[in-house]
Amino acid sequence: MIAIDLGSNTFRAVEIDCESGEPAAWYEKIVRTADGLHESGTIGEEAVARIVEAAKEARRKLDFSRGVVAVTTEAIRRAANAGDVLARIERETGIAFRIISGEEEARYTLLAVRNRLEKLGLPSRRFAMIDIGGGSTEILFYEEGDMRTKSFPVGIVTVAQSCGSLEAIAERLPELTKEMERFICETRHLAPLPPLLVSTAGTPTTVAAMKLGMTYATYDPLRINGTTLRRDELATHLERLLSLDTEKRQELVGVGREDLIAAGILIFERLMEILGFEETIVVDDGLREGVAIAACREAMRR
Numbered sequence: 001m002i003a004i005d006l007g008s009n010t011f012r013a014v015e016i017d018c019e020s021g022e023p024a025a026w027y028e029k030i031v032r033t034a035d036g037l038h039e040s041g042t043i044g045e046e047a048v049a050r051i052v053e054a055a056k057e058a059r060r061k062l063d064f065s066r067g068v069v070a071v072t073t074e075a076i077r078r079a080a081n082a083g084d085v086l087a088r089i090e091r092e093t094g095i096a097f098r099i100i101s102g103e104e105e106a107r108y109t110l111l112a113v114r115n116r117l118e119k120l121g122l123p124s125r126r127f128a129m130i131d132i133g134g135g136s137t138e139i140l141f142y143e144e145g146d147m148r149t150k151s152f153p154v155g156i157v158t159v160a161q162s163c164g165s166l167e168a169i170a171e172r173l174p175e176l177t178k179e180m181e182r183f184i185c186e187t188r189h190l191a192p193l194p195p196l197l198v199s200t201a202g203t204p205t206t207v208a209a210m211k212l213g214m215t216y217a218t219y220d221p222l223r224i225n226g227t228t229l230r231r232d233e234l235a236t237h238l239e240r241l242l243s244l245d246t247e248k249r250q251e252l253v254g255v256g257r258e259d260l261i262a263a264g265i266l267i268f269e270r271l272m273e274i275l276g277f278e279e280t281i282v283v284d285d286g287l288r289e290g291v292a293i294a295a296c297r298e299a300m301r302r
Contacts, residue, residue, distance in 0.1 A: 008134025102151020108290030203264030
């Protein structure tokens with residue numbers, strides 16, 4: 001089964017073996033879907049061209065004959081030209097994307113994260129989760145089958161582009177995360193803080209990769225899963241990233257991501273502070289894996 005997640009920054013595809021539930025192959029490319037979205041309210045022509053090219057590359061690398069399920073998230077949710085963009089992508093690549101809500105996104109991601117935690121032998125019955133994307137951030141509290149979640153239109157692409165500098169982001173963070181803080185405080189009044197914080201998506205996984213000595217080219221998702229990050233490590237890795245020249249930064253985190261990951265680390269650190277966690281477990285599995293697992297289960301029920 002092939003599952004595709006067209007996010008606000010990245011086109012991510014995975015080929016899952018439905019028998020084992022494990023990934024057989026991956027494809028990922030930075031497409032910056034949300035580039036300029038905060039100004040124009042639309043997905044730009046150049047972004048659409050990058051998405052189409054990524055989809056064609058994915059077709060060449062993965063076995064699409066096994067079935068494809070494709071979803072897209074915040075950038076397309078917000079874009080005034082979403083219908084035209086998705087129609088063009090389907091016309092030129094044959095891939096039909098479905099726009100999913102923030103809650104659906106959280107449910108699919110939760111499915112993947114719980115599956116991975118179980119495989120790692122880590123607690124999977126009660127935890128908090130943050131998913132920092134390009135155009136939105138999802139915060140989720142899970143306990144014994146019950147989920148409380150909310151999606152916020154704060155992502156690394158939109159924040160980096162609207163603020164312009166790390167200094168401006170740092171200055172605006174209390175305002176940008178105000179609704180998140182309110183949601184977290186309301187939830188913590190309802191139940192005690194879970195014992196575990198799980199972090200997924202590009203910023204946590206990239207920082208985990210830096211900690212493990214990987215570059216963008218040598219990134220291995222299976223090694224990332226289960227990595228522990230302390231909150232005080234985030235500033236260290238941000239400082240290291242900023243100390244490098246542009247070429248070295250791109251080698252470390254990928255071309256077109258060097259400014260975004262720096263912005264994401266500031267958001268990441270702020271959320272850990274609000275949540276009250278000093279460390280987090282990083283899981284690479286996310287939306288695309290959750291979509292694949294759900295599709296496999298549906299196919300097997302048939």
